[in-house]
Amino acid sequence: MDLLEEIRGRKVAVVGAGPSLEEVREIDADIVVSADGATNFLVKRGIIPEFVVTDLDGIEVFPKESVYVVLAHGDNVHLLGKVYNMENVIGTCQVMPFGRLNLFGGFTDGDRAVVLAKRFGAREIVLYGMDLESNFIGKFSKPFLRDNVPVSWMKREKLKIAKAIIDMVLK
Incomplete structure (x- = not known):
């Protein structure tokens, strides 16, 4: 898979799992990049x-x-079995890459999706469900959630970092 050829010059939608995701009726983009639970x-x-x-x-x-x-990463080792359900996988890391791993940048799934689109030459990046300043976490962000839930202190800090990265990338 040549990410550069797929994304370069195209309008890319990055779709996050924020509370506003349920309001999305259609996506206006050439390429859709979803963040995890979205x-x-x-x-x-x-x-x-x-x-x-x-x-x-x-x-x-x-x-x-x-x-x-x-x-x-260290917190999701128990979930790596999910990779067997995927046909086309690109492995990434957040530190010095080795072997077949790639380092594209980013911190959360959503901002890593934005960084990926920018890195590979998207003409335009539009965001859906990326509610980084909401007081709630969208119910699609984790499979065990049945409704939107209040943002914890730790999640708020992660979302601040994600927003700073996205703001810098889209500047």
Whole structure:
């Protein structure tokens, strides 16, 4: 899979799992990149993302047509078995890459998706469900959530970092 050729010059939608995701009726883009749990929502709506950026803690459906940009880290080792459900996988890391791993940048699934789109030459990046300043976490962000839940202090800090990265990338 040549990410550069797929994304370069195209309008890319990055879809996050924020509370506003349920309001999305259609996506106006050439390429859809979903962030982890947002994939579950999109597939239910009949939208198959071209790319899924995931650390595996939110995704429960695995369209065979999608390319999965997977981040493995110490907190998700127990979830790595999900990779066997994926046909096209690109391994990523957040430190010095080795072997077949790639370092594209980013911190959360959502901002890593934005960084990926920018890195590979998207003409335009539009955001859906990326509610980084909301007081709630969207119910699609984790499979065990049945409703939107209040943002914890730790999650708020992570979302601040994600917002800073996205603001810098889209500047």
